[in-house]
Every structure is written in structure tokens, then in C-alpha cells.
Amino acid sequence: MLLYFKPGACSLSARIVLTELGLPFESVRVDTAAGTTIDGADYRAINPKGYVPALEIEPGIVLTENPAILQYLADLRPQAGLAPATGTLDRVRLQEWLNFTSSELHKAFGPWFSGRSFEESEQSRAEINLARRIDDVERGLSDGRGFILGETFTVADAYLFVVLNWTGFIGFDLARWPTVAAYVARVAMRPAVRAALIAEGLLQEEAA
């Protein structure tokens, strides 16, 4: 399998899951602004949408959309328990969190990653919106569960972790959400997560 990625972007969650599952894969860095891969290939010929992640599962067969990719990977090794079985209520709960992470939390970071500067009023609106979405995660974890679906790490945690970790990139302090902050720190300690962060140059080897 071939993962098309940008360091630290949402594609990092697919790398975490591939690593958790011990699946063999290679990865190709993408410059989404230029629309090319690191070796100069036309990325739009691979994923016409232009964004990462994309996962080539066999020559010429490319999956896009993070929630779909993550569930595809989890289902390759169901015994690893990274997604509840299809057709169960727990699987729908997983999809609920994946969709929330994609369409609400992830998108709440859009104003910071748009590449243009912020008006002060726009920034405060964006901060209020992001805070509201982090409140939702805090509420989801408020019964003391270790991970977002309960006591087991799932692909929803991989995606949620990657997105919450962006608060560090934009200087948005998680201190107001102690449960979320502890959750991010806990997920960051997982060997597969550390390995994925190192692979994308986001963590030094000696800190692992």
C-alpha cells in the first residue's frame, strides 16, 4: 500500500493506524499547494481532489476521505479491534466520532490553515467555534473513559488525536479542557503514535 501524505496533516492518522496494525506500506510526500508529489509526479492524476490522504491499495486503486480510509484499514485486521464490527451499534458510534472529527473539529481549524491572514474579529469567531467543538470532545470523555469509544483505542482516536494535536501548531492552549489534554498526552505515548510522529519529523528519535 502507498500512503500519500503531508507531515502532520490528517494523513498522519492513516500512518498511525497502518503502524498500529503492523501493515507493510510505503509513503509519498505531497506538496498539495504545487499539486505534485515529492518526486514531481502530478498528484491530481492520483487524487483529483488535490488533498491528502490518499491510499493506493493496489496499482490504480486509490481510496480517499480519511474516515473511509481508516475504516478500510481497520477492517483489514479486525482481530486488532481498531473498529467495532460492521452492522453493530458500536460501529455506528465509531462513525459518529469519525464524522464529527472530519466535518466539525477538523474544519474548525480551517481559518488557521487557509494561508491568509486573520482579522481580529474573524480570529475570535474561529476561536469560539473551535472551543465549542473541543467542549464536545471533553463531554465525550467526561465519564473517565480512556479512549473516545471506551477503553479500547480505535481509528477514531487516531484521527481525533491528530486533529487535537494541531492546537499545538496554532498555539491554542488546551488547559481549559484537562480531560482532553490528558487524552492527547495519553494517545501520544502509544508506541505506534510515536513511531508515526518520528516518521513525519514531528518528534525527535531520542525523545521516543
Ligand SMILES: N[C@@H](CCC(=O)N[C@@H](CS)C(=O)NCC(=O)O)C(=O)O
Ligand atoms: N475530506 C477530506 C479532507 C482532507 C483534508 O482536509 N486534507 C488537508 C490536510 S489535513 C489537505 O490536504 N489540504 C490541502 C492543503 O493542505 O493544501 C478527508 O477527510 O480526507
